[in-house]
Amino acid sequence: MTTTRLPRKATVLLAGLVLAALAGCGAAEKGAPEAAGTRGAARPARAEAVPAAPPGLPGMPPVLDPKDVYAADRPNRLSPVVKDFPSRVYVPNTNSNTVSVIDPVTYKVVETIPVGVQPQHVVPSWDLKTLWVNNNRGHTLTPIDPATGKAGKPVEVHDPYNLYFTPNGKYAVVMASMDKELVFRDPHTMDRVKTVPVSCFGVNHADFSADGRYFVVSCEFSGELLKVDTEKMEVVGQQKLPFKGAMPQDVKISPDGKTFYIADMMAHGMWVLDGARFTTPTLLPTGKGCHGLYVSRDSKEMYVSNRGEGTVSVFDFGANRLTKKWHLPDGGSPDMGGVSADGKVLWLSGRYDSEVYAIDTRTGKQLARIPVGGGPHGLAVYPQPGRYSLGHTGIFR
DSSP states (O other), X not given: OOOOOOOHHHHHHHHHHHHHHHHHTTOSOTTSXXXXXXOSSOOOOOOOOOOOOOOOOTTOOOOSBTTBTTGGGOTTOOOTTTTTSOOEEEEEETTTTEEEEEETTTTEEEEEEEOSSSEEEEEEOTTSSOEEEEETTTTEEEEEETTTTEEOOOEEOSSOSEEEEOTTSSOEEEEETTTTEEEEEOTTTOOEEEEEEOSSSOEEEEEEOTTSSEXXXXXXXXXXXXXXXXXXTEEEEEEEOSSTTOOEEEEEEOTTSSEEXXXXXXXXXXXXXXXXXXXXXXXXXXXXXXXXXXXXXXXXXXXXXXXXXXXXXXXXXXXXXXXXXXXXXXOOXXXXXXXXXXXXXXXXXXXXXXXXXXXXXXXXXXXXXXXXXXXXXXXXXXSOSSSSBOBTTTOBO
C-alpha cells in the first residue's frame, strides 16, 4: 500500500484537531488547560491572581521561616562568630558611668569597666563582633570585645541614647533622643551618613518589620510613634498615642511579623499595632510601668517587665492574651535585659535599686538578685543565638 505524506501544515492542523477532541472528551491530563470552545466538561474555577509578596530589604539575609521572624533564635543556636565567646551579662550603670560584667553561672560581678558619661544600653553590633556601650551624655560609643571583655577606644557620636542596625547591615541607626534626630551611620566607623530630623520628642526604641522595609520608633516624651522607611531613610508615618501622658518604651514585633507591641510605662500596658497599616493601636494592660519586651526562645511567649510594680507579665502569642504574672520577692524595678542563650533565664536590670534580677522562665522564680552600680539600665546577655543583630540590648534574627 502506498503511503501518502501530508504537507507539514496539514500535519500540524490534524494534530491540533486530535488534541482538541481529546480535551473535549476529558482525556487530557488532569490539570492541563481546557481547550477553547469545549462543551460538556465541567470548567475548573479560574484561579485568582495572587500578588507577589514585596521583596525584602536589599541585602538582608532571607528569613528562615516566613511564619517566625525569630526562627534563628532557638536555644543555644549560636553563630560560629560567637560560639567561643564567654557567656556574660553586661550591665550599663547610668549613674556610675561603668559597665558591670556578671558571670551568669556564679551570679557574681567579675569585672567593672569604666566607660563614658551616662551609659544607657549595651548593644551587639550587626556582625556580632562588638558590643557598643551608648554613653548618652558623654557623646561617645565605647566598644567592648566580647571575646576578651576588654574595652577599646571610644568613638565620638553625639547623643547616642540607643543604637540599632538595619537588617542588611548597611547602616547603624542612632536614636539621638535629645537632638530629635535619627542618625544613619556607617556600622563600623560610625561616620555620619544621613541625619533625619524628627518632630517628636524622645526617640528611643524601635523594631523592624519582617521584610526589613520599615521600622517603628517610639517617642517617649511626646507619646508618639514613627514609621520609618529603611531604604529611603525617611519618616513615612507619625501618630499620637490615644492616651494622655503616654510614654512609649520598648518595641517588639510578633513572631508572625503582623503585629508590633509597644510598652508604655504611663499607660501601664502594651500598645498593639498593625505596622503595615499603621492605624491607631489598642492598649493591652499589663502592669504599672510597663517597660521591656523579650521573646522566649521558642517564640511562643513574650516577657513584659513592669518596672513600677516589680512584676513580669507573660504574654502568649498563640492565645493572644496574658497568661501569667511573676512577682519579684521584696519588689524591685525590672527594666531592660534579655534571655539567656538556652532560654531558661530572663535577665533584667533593677533601674532604681542598683541590682540585677535573674528569673527562671519556666517557673517565674527569682534565681538571683545581684548588686551592681547605680542606675542599671539596658543590659545585654551575650552571646545569644541568631545570625545578626538589629541592636538595642539584643534583637536577633
